Amino acid sequence: MFRHIFYYRLLSGLRDRQTLFWAFLFPILLATLFSFAFTDLNADEIFNQVDIAVIENDAWTQDQMFQQVINELSEGDDALFSTQLLTVSQADELLQDDQITGYIIPGSTLEIVIKYSGMRQSMLKVFADEYMQTSATIAKILQDDPQTDIRVLMPDTSGMVEDKPASSSAPDNTYVYYYALIAMACLYGGFWGFREVMAAKANLSAQGARVSVSPVNKLRQFIYAMSAAFLIHFASIIVLLLYLTQIIGINFGSQIGYIVLASFFGSSLGVSIGALICVVGNHGEGVKSAILIGFSMLMSFFSGLMIADIKYVVIKRFPLMRWINPANLISDAFYSLYYYDTMQRYWQNIIAMLVFQLIVGSIIVMVMRRQRYASI
Amino acid sequence: MQVFKACLKIIRHNLPSMMIFLGVFIAFVMMVTLFNPQAEAVDFTASRPRMAIINDDSGQPISDGLEEYLYASATPVEIKSDSDSIQDALFFRDVVYILRIPAGFGESFIAGNDSLKLIRTTLPDSYQGVYSDQLITRYLDAASRYLQTDSSRDLQQTVANIQRDLDLEAEVTLSSHEIDNGFSSMIYYYTFMAYSLTAVMILGVSSIMMAFQQRDIRLRNLSSPVKISSYSMQLVLGNFFFSVIAAIILSLASLVFFQDFADFRRWLLLVLNTLIFAVTMMILSFLLSQFIRSRATQQVAANVVALGTCFISGVFVPQEMLGSSVLAAASFTPTYWYVRAVRMIQHMSTGGSNELTSYTNSLLIQIVFALAFLTVALVISRQRRQSDTV
Incomplete structure (x- = not known):
């Protein structure tokens, strides 16, 4: 009986071309878009060349050192600033037109005028602070001893700090997005579970009504059908993993067996959750599918799909969310494989997924068993 | 106006799922605004x-x-x-x-x-x-x-x-009308609303349209003595009704954060931008829904379009951090112009007229997108009527 039901449910799934096509293609499409959006994210060129202006006042003409520093920072291909010398009114005009990030008014205290705060503006502020502090130090030293050799006043202490990484892998933030994407793909496996319940419950489809009058143990029949749904979905997750590792180049650490294991549980959890949402309640397909979509999107959001930092904020404020959000369990399993040196966190996630799976499975069985319909 | 009436009936019938979509995405945008993880x-x-x-x-x-x-x-x-x-x-x-x-x-x-x-x-x-x-x-x-x-x-x-x-520090003067750290909650809310609105529009409009896409119903409607253009326009009108209501509900929800913003004129500009974006996305969804026949495809379309456009247009990752090639590609989406308009409102100084011009241009470009989508959608629906496979 297993072979028969499994085979025909598999065939039915494979012949649902439109669903099948999208199930395989859509996480890949999204992964491609992610990699496109992230290509330049960590590249240096974006932060280069902040357009600024310096006001040409008396303080500027007198301050040789400031002129020298500004000129040095504005020269060459990797210059930090692109600088213009202007009057206040000219600079104001450029600032209003967004042609410069801000301008500096030289003086004993440097004054920065910016239009609004932002990353480039912060860089300008950091520079001005640093310049004032350094020149105060040098002025004090020269005041105490005018004979000081200027060369010792330009030390290089940047090599004084040594890195001791917390883990052998660098915590690359963009990976969180991809891990959350796998988690989302797993949760969207819910549609395969959803489909099986639709085909098995007598009050949801004509097919369900027909299947319900057949002399086969309902639980077994349902489990066989779910295995077929799971197989299709698991295959789509494997294709996604292959795409991520081979084509986009995402690092999951080297433990291929653990990765497949995490995907296996993630996929089966996703398919079961979809079945659970379809089983509970008497609403129509539209409402249930809305619940499934809303649930998957919200959970993926909490696991960092849209903004990676949300993951930390949410878990910090509501520690329980770490354990009850299935998307977080799945993405965290991948993340811990990559980031942590010990396997403890990985197994915590796998066990949590198993417990989750058991709870979801039991609820489905409790609801589905011995259902009778007076009239449908 | 039978088609329009039917449309409203379907909306009423689909109200529970619409409310779920709207609820989820209001929750989403509220939480992002409250947590504000980008300020750093x-x-x-x-x-x-x-x-x-x-x-x-x-x-x-x-x-x-x-x-x-x-x-x-x-x-x-x-x-x-x-x-x-x-x-x-x-x-x-x-x-x-x-x-x-x-x-x-x-x-x-x-x-x-x-x-x-x-x-x-x-x-x-x-x-x-x-x-x-x-x-x-x-x-x-x-x-x-x-x-x-x-x-x-x-x-x-x-x-x-x-x-x-x-201890020495440079003095900073802000020349614009901005309050302390810039990204006020209101701006934040409206930036992220691009995602919520896109998803709600695609899910909502395709739910409505799925009823009209069923084969038998299409055949019946096509054989009726209503001009195909009138039929399509009534459908658009029904969806227009839905998009405006959704945009208004989302905008009203933003009033929760109003006390930090307290600039009614700029809030109205944000709402106007939202309304135009909602209608543009509605028409895009109308176009997409010509190809959406099942619930599974519906969620795929909503996901790929909403996440994809928002990622490259600077909704999730600030525009400054995206590469120029990404932004160039993004400028072919209405989302990019929506976000741009929001940023213009954020940076609008009291007297400056540059931002207002830029803002108006962004709105106009969104409207051009809407018209282009509408034309394509009408052409497709006309062609499909004449093709053998309905």
């Missing part, structure tokens, strides 16, 4: 890095001075020193920078020896981490200058000098 990226000098310092060299003035200076500019955090706790603390951003000052560092530094180094554990590529590095370099540079020139070797005096110099 935009103004990193305003945030105090969360730092833990393990000083094994306490008692030495230079080392103690470093600890004191860093703690004055950072938020001190206590952590356990085993590797698991450190990994967890870093992972959950409890701490972004852990600095260990090894025993004997102060003396070694005074001697001009660079073999004994400070040891840092941090998150690479985080602004707070880079900013912390800068703070340390500033202190060490200043210390090095004083130490190499001061023959008296009065360390207490040296540290006092360093502290005094490092």
Whole structure:
């Protein structure tokens, strides 16, 4: 009986071309878009060349050192600033037109005028602070001893700090997005579970009504059908993993067996959750599918799909969310494989997924068993 | 107006699922606004890095001075020193920078020896981490200058000098009408609304349209004596009704954050932008729904379009951080222009007219997108009527 039901449910799934096509293609499409959006994210060129202006006042003409520093920072291909010398009114005009990030008014205290705060503006502020502090130090030293050799006043202490990484892998933030994407793909496996319940419950489809009058143990029949749904979905997750590792180049650490294991549980959890949402309640397909979509999107959001930092904020404020959000369990399993040196966190996630799976499975069985319909 | 009436009936019938979509995405945009995780990226000098310092060299003035200076500019955090706790603390951003000052560092530094180094554990590529590095370099540079020139070797005096110099700060003047750290909650809310609105529009419009896409119903409708253009326009009108209601509900929800914003004129500009974006996305969804026949395809379309456009248009990742090629591609989506209009409103100074022009242009471009989508949608629906496969 297993072979028969499994085979025909598999065939039915494979012949649902439109669903099948999208199930395989859509996480890949999204992964491609992610990699496109992230290509330049960590590249240096974006932060280069902040357009600024310096006001040409008396303080500027007198301050040789400031002129020298500004000129040095504005020269060459990797210059930090692109600088213009202007009057206040000219600079104001450029600032209003967004042609410069801000301008500096030289003086004993440097004054920065910016239009609004932002990353480039912060860089300008950091520079001005640093310049004032350094020149105060040098002025004090020269005041105490005018004979000081200027060369010792330009030390290089940047090599004084040594890195001791917390883990052998660098915590690359963009990976969180991809891990959350796998988690989302797993949760969207819910549609395969959803489909099986639709085909098995007598009050949801004509097919369900027909299947319900057949002399086969309902639980077994349902489990066989779910295995077929799971197989299709698991295959789509494997294709996604292959795409991520081979084509986009995402690092999951080297433990291929653990990765497949995490995907296996993630996929089966996703398919079961979809079945659970379809089983509970008497609403129509539209409402249930809305619940499934809303649930998957919200959970993926909490696991960092849209903004990676949300993951930390949410878990910090509501520690329980770490354990009850299935998307977080799945993405965290991948993340811990990559980031942590010990396997403890990985197994915590796998066990949590198993417990989750058991709870979801039991609820489905409790609801589905011995259902009778007076009239449908 | 039978088609329009039927449309309204279907909306009423689908109300529960519409409410679920709307609820989920209002929850989404509310939570993003409340948590506000992007503020650090935009103004990193305003945030105090969360730092833990393990000083094994306490008692030495230079080392103690470093600890004191860093703690004055950072938020001190206590952590356990085993590797698991450190990994967890870093992972959950409890701490972004852990600095260990090894025993004997102060003396070694005074001697001009660079073999004994400070040891840092941090998150690479985080602004707070880079900013912390800068703070340390500033202190060490200043210390090095004083130490190499001061023959008296009065360390207490040296540290006092360093502290005094490092207290200096440039003065910042904001020329625009902006309140403190810029990204007010309201702007934040409207930026993220691009995602919510796109998803709600695609899910909602395709739910409505799915009823009309059923084969038998299409055949019946096509054989009726209503002109196909009138039929299509009535459908668009029904969806228009839905999009305006959804945009208004989402905009009203933003009033929760109004007290931080308190600028009614700019709020109205945000709402106007939202309404135009909602209608544009509605027409795009109308176009897409010609191809959406099942619930599974519906969620795929909503996901790919909403996430994809929002990622490249600077909704989730600020536009400054995206590469120029990404932004160039993004300018072919209405989402990019919506976000741009929101940013123009954010930066609108009291008297400046540049932003207003830019804002108006962004709105006009969105309208052009809407018209282009509408034309394509009408052409497709007309063609499909004439093709053999309905």
